[in-house]
Amino acid sequence: MPLFVLDDGILPRISPMRRRFLEECLADLDAGLRKLGGRLVLRSGELVAEVCRVAAEVGATEVHMASDVTAYAQERERSLAAGLNAQGVLLQLHDRVHTIQVPGELRPTDRDYFSVFTPYWRRWAELPLRAPANAPQLTVPDIAGLAVPGFIAGSELPGGETAGRLRAREWLANTVDQYEDIHDDLAADVTSKLSPYLHFGCVSATELAARATRDHPGAGTEAFLRQLCWRDFHHQVLAARPAAAHTDLRPRGTWPDDPEGLAAWTAGATGIPIVDAGMRQLAAEGWMHNRARLITAGFLTKTLGIDWRHGAAHFAHHLLDADVANNTLNWQWVAGTGMDTRPNRVLNPLRQAARYDPAGDYVRRYVPELADLADPMQVHQPWRLGPAELSKRGYPAPIVGVEGGRVARREIEPGEALF
Ligand SMILES: Cc1cc2nc3c(=O)[nH]c(=O)nc-3n(C[C@H](O)[C@H](O)[C@H](O)COP(=O)(O)OP(=O)(O)OC[C@H]3O[C@@H](n4cnc5c(N)ncnc54)[C@H](O)[C@@H]3O)c2cc1C
Structure with a gap:
């Protein structure tokens, strides 16, 4: 039943x-x-x-x-x-339902879970995939239950196995081959968008991996499998350290309180267009491109210096694919308290914008105040237009310093790499 x-x-x-x-x-x-x-x-x-x-x-x-x-x-x-x-x-x-490999089954010699991704990925990629099980025969006893809700037509990402299977089939047929080259292109936004279906169990990660490997072998599928492996990786960390959902894996000390910075970030009103575009996409669609997640999370934790738990809670509330393992452990990765082997890396949002939204189209889509600007440099750095123009457009001045192409609220420490 x-x-x-x-x-x-x-x-x-x-x-x-x-x-x-x-x-x-x-x-x-x-x-x-x-x-x-x-x-x-x-x-x-x-x-x-x-x-x-x-x-x-x-x-x-x-x-x-x-x-x-x-x-x-x-x-x-x-x-x-x-x-x-x-x-x-x-x-x-x-235990082999949500993830492809069982959390805790793969272990390094010296501890109960893998804390570094690459050795985990090497071992993970060698393991065989579980074969799909047949659908069971059903005879449901006569028992009371609530009415099952109806379907709401018209959403871009409708829930359910039917929509998930269709998306998986079409995306594997049309896009996985180019995945390695285009997965970071913010404006194209052509990653699989299968994460909510994976989270809710509408699509099986094991079946996806098997289909992709069998029907679309190549560099695109290899890159896609690597992402599915990141999902397993975070699950095996959380299985071994459930407290990592709210406690630093690498303790970093205290985070300063900054309610105004947090409010501006949450509202998509930091004055840094690439950050605001990501936050507004999240509010409007319950979705954010992975590159935008990295940029917005890096801005909150490394530029504003705000505690990652505030960001993770906001994401958890709004994301369709909100998943405790993937959300909190990606936040810890970005904040430098988790599994990143270079915890001091800082993503400079201006360089990220030039690299991953070179024409400015992602920002234009979500920041209407800047949508008519033709020059990508003005779209990504509208303060160059001067305070009067910014205020005429109703777009905020940056809440951080932006001198010389560096975006910083606090001093960048010696040894911190800027990308
Ligand atoms: C700060 C932050 C918070 C995040 N929160 C979540 C979350 O709550 N839920 C969630 O599923 N993902 C989360 N991610 C990971 C990633 O952004 C999403 O899985 C991805 O954007 C979903 O889009 P997609 O299905 O098109 O991914 P694709 O690029 O098509 O990747 C295929 C699948 O691989 C998995 N995957 C891809 N990247 C990652 C990753 N970095 N970590 C773990 N699994 C990954 C997902 O299941 C995804 O559906 C977060 C990343 C960051 C930086």
Whole structure:
């Protein structure tokens, strides 16, 4: 019997866009199950109590569930196992569902997880892929559930397996071959956009890796597999160190308080167009290109010097693909408290803009105050037009110093590399 519980511990924290995506996933799952002769049973409440109640109602002897790596999920799995066990029901956790390889299965000789990506990637790439399992036969008992939500037409990224499979198929056929060359092009914005589907389990990372390798071998697929491996990498770190979702992996000391800087960053009003474009894309679409995530996160932590946890919380609320492992550990990577082997690297947003949005089109798309400027230099550095022109356009002056092409709120320390 397929069961989904809308978990009281999680739902109040998610944005309306993410809730819409989840509801579309459930609608599509129910439609898919009906084609197999079943249906989705939907309940809501405290997950452990609800699953135990349903197991008792239908006389289940086993409950099967995909395991997860966050502290919340690990605790939930322990309580569920205990609760079911007290009723004589066995909880079977499946640990090769969310990720391609099981977190914790690959280990270096000296610790319980890989802290450096490249050796992990080398070992990961040698492992065989699990074969897909067949869809099970379904006979769903007569049991009460909530009405499964309907579909909301018209969103660019509709939730669900059907939309995820279609996107995967078309993207692999048309784009993966060029992925290595174009994945950082902000204006083209042609990465797969499969992350929300991977997060919600609509698309299997293992199946994607197998399809790409079998049908589209080459440098593009190699680069794509590397990204899927980053996903596994962060999951194996969080499985071993669940506290890394809120604690520095490499302690850095205290972060200064800067509510005004944080408010300007959050609102997309820092006066640095490439940063504002990313933040406005996030607010409007629940999405941000990976390069823009790097630039905006680097600006918050390394330029403004604001605690990465504030940035991670904002992303977690707004991103459709918000995922504790990928979000918090990428934030730690950028902030220099995580797994980056060069923790002092600083991304200069002006150089990043010139390199990854050379024509200025990404900024024009999300910053209408600058959309009519033809010269990319003026789009990326509008303060060159003078304060009167900036104020006429209603675009803010930069909240940081921008002299000599360096963007800095604080002194750049000796030895810090600027890219
Ligand atoms: C500050 C910051 C926060 C981020 N927060 C999230 C998040 O909450 N959820 C999330 O899924 N990704 C997150 N990422 C990683 C990455 O930006 C997104 O996975 C990617 O942009 C999703 O777009 P895509 O599906 O088109 O990626 P593609 O380029 O098509 O890559 C394919 C898949 O590989 C995985 N992947 C790609 N890059 C990374 C990465 N750096 N780390 C882990 N997995 C990766 C994703 O599952 C992605 O769908 C974050 C990155 C940064 C710098």
